[in-house]
Amino acid sequence: MHKLTLTYFDFPGGRAEPARLAMILGGIEFEDFRFPFDQFNKVKEQSPLKQVPTLNVDGRQVTQCNAINRFVGKLAGLYPQDNYQALLCDEIMDAIEEITHKIVATFGLAGEKQKLAREALVKGPLTQYLEWAQSRLAEQGGEYFVEQRLTMADLKIFVWIRSLNSGHLDHIPSSLVADIAPKLNEHMQRIAKTPAIAAYYSS
Ligand SMILES: N[C@@H](CCC(=O)N[C@@H](CS)C(=O)NCC(=O)O)C(=O)O
Secondary structure, rough: OOEEEEEEEEOOOOOOOHHHHHHHHHOOOEEEEEEEEHHHHHHHHHOOOOOEEEEEEEEEEEEHHHHHHHHHHHOOOOOOHHHHHHHOOOOOOOHOOOHHHHHOOOOOOOOOHHHHHHHHHHHHHHHHHHHHOOOOOOOHOOOOOEEEEEEHHHHHHHHHHHHHOOOOOOOOOOOOOHHHOHHHHHHHHHHHHOOHHHHHOOO
C-alpha cells in the first residue's frame, strides 16, 4: 500500500478533483492536502514543475493530472485493464485537458479581449468538444464513456461539466452544456447520484 498525499487548491473542482473522487470511491487512503489560493506561491516551491496538482507517492512528488488519474484509477479499479478501452478512457481525459488549456489561455486577458476570446471559444472549440463528447457517450450506449461502467473518463468529464455549468467563467454562458450537449448534463447528474459522490458533495 502506498502512502499518498494529493495537493491542490481548496475547492471541489479543477484538475485534482477526478483523482480525489476516485480515491474516495475506491476507499483508497490518502491525505487530501488542500490549500487556499493565497498559499499557492509557497506550495509551488515544493512542486517539481511549480504547478499543482501533485501526488506524493511514498515521498516522491509526481505531477500531471492525467498521469495521476490513471494511477489512482488503477488503484481504485476505475481504469480499464483492456488496452483498447484504456485508450478510449485516455482519449476522453486528454481531450478535457486540451480544452481546459484553451480556456486557461483566456485567464490572462481582460475586458473586451477576454470577451472576444471566450466568445470565439464558445462558438468554436467548446461547441466542438461538447458535441464530440456527447456523441462518444451515445456511441457507448449513453450511460458511461467506457466499458459501460464508471471509470476515470466519467469522473474527468463530470468535473468539467460541473465547472462549465457553474457560471464562474465570464462570457461562457452557464446554459452552454444544456444548449449544446444536454446528454452530458444528464450524465453529470447521474454520476452525482453515485452514493459516495453524493455524500462527498453534501459534506
Ligand atoms: N499539465 C499539468 C498542468 C497543471 C497546471 O497547469 N496546473 C495549474 C493549476 S490548475 C498550475 O499549477 N499553474 C501554474 C501557475 O498558475 O503558476 C497537469 O496536467 O497537471
